[in-house]
Amino acid sequence: MARWVAATLLAASLTPGCAPGLPEQRAPGGPHQLFVLPEEAPSPVLQLLRSATRSIALEMYLLTDDDAVDALVAARLGGRDVTVILERAPYRAEGANQPAYDRLAQAGVDVLWANARTPLTHAKLLVTDGVRAAIMTANLTRAGLTSNREYMVLSDDPTDVADAQAIIIADRTGAETPTPAGRLITSPGLARGELTALADGARWRLDVQMEELSDAGLVASLGAAVGRGVTVTVVAPARDRSAATNGALGRLASAGAAVRVLESPTVHAKAMVADQRRFYVGSMNLTASSLDSNREVGLILDDEADARRISSVIMQDAIRGVAP
Secondary structure: HHHHHHHHHHHHOOOOOOOOOOOOOOOOOOOOEEEEEEEOOOHHHHHHHHHOOOEEEEEEEOOOOOHHHHHHHHHHOOOOOOEEEOOOOOOOOOOOOOHHHHHHHHHOOOEEEEEOOOOOOOOOOEOOOOEEEEEEEEOHHHHHHHHEEEEEEEEEOHHHHHHHHHHHHHHHHHOOOOOOOOOOEOOOOOHHHHHHHHOOOOOOOEEEOOOOOHHHHHHHHHHHHHHHHHHHHHHHHHHHOOHHHHHHHHHHHHOOEEEEOOOOOEEOOOOEEEOOEEEEEEEEOEHHHHEEEEEEEEEEEOOOHHHHHHHHHHHHHHHHHHHO
16 A cells, blocks of 8 residues: 555656656746745745835744844834734743744834734734735744745735735734735635635645644545545644544545655645645645634635646655655
8 A cells, every 4th residue: 555655646746747856946026936945944034024125014923033033123123114913822832922022022113912803813924015925834933944844925916915914904903804805815714715615626636735634624625526536645744743633634545645744844834736726825724723713814826837836845745755
């Protein structure tokens, strides 16, 4: 069985137009740019923070990396308008953001704890100078910036930027969150429907890389994809998985999905690619709380080159992984 799974994954990785190995990154420019970590570490988010000339608006679940905090402090001391929203009590790391909060407040940054209207603020969202948005799977931690499997999309699309700014403003003021007009998806809000549609719309291939995967509806959608002949590959972390995630992985493997867990790099990513054409990257895990309750932000893009790139990364991680 192990040899059969490895052969299946290798065959999928050799699909025409998606040769094995990480593709070269496309030249900068255009409405968005994809980054894959840790291959492109240190994270370009640090460069983005340091390059801001007017303003920084950040909403972040975990902010513990000294370089990231230093960049925010330096921006404020350099005269930039810096706004930061942090989760007060990250799960199993309740006081982790307090040192960053204190340093930022002392430097004059407009820093505040996330509004308690959602159980957790799990978003990883950044807007600089009102013209560029970063939608990330990574927290601003040392592991998130340098060693985890993560994805980041920088968007210069005006609608994406306006949507990102509107989300941060709503979360800062407690106003009702507007429905994104462009490619962003939010939770609470659009996430469940959009991600279900992405999975249900796959015709021949579905590649998933997810830190946590336990939502009954999305697991059913992945299983149904297998049932209609779609090649489904799922890559999860090798360590610290919840019992619910283990159960979901077992059900998907029994249904015929190629399920692998990866020791290194640690899978913190949240990504899904349908037919090497359309992809999701963002903060949402495929769990009920992430899809329905927490503040989450993601992006769904129709971009064949970047979709194939993420698909190739997932496939290479699957080939190096093992059965759970």
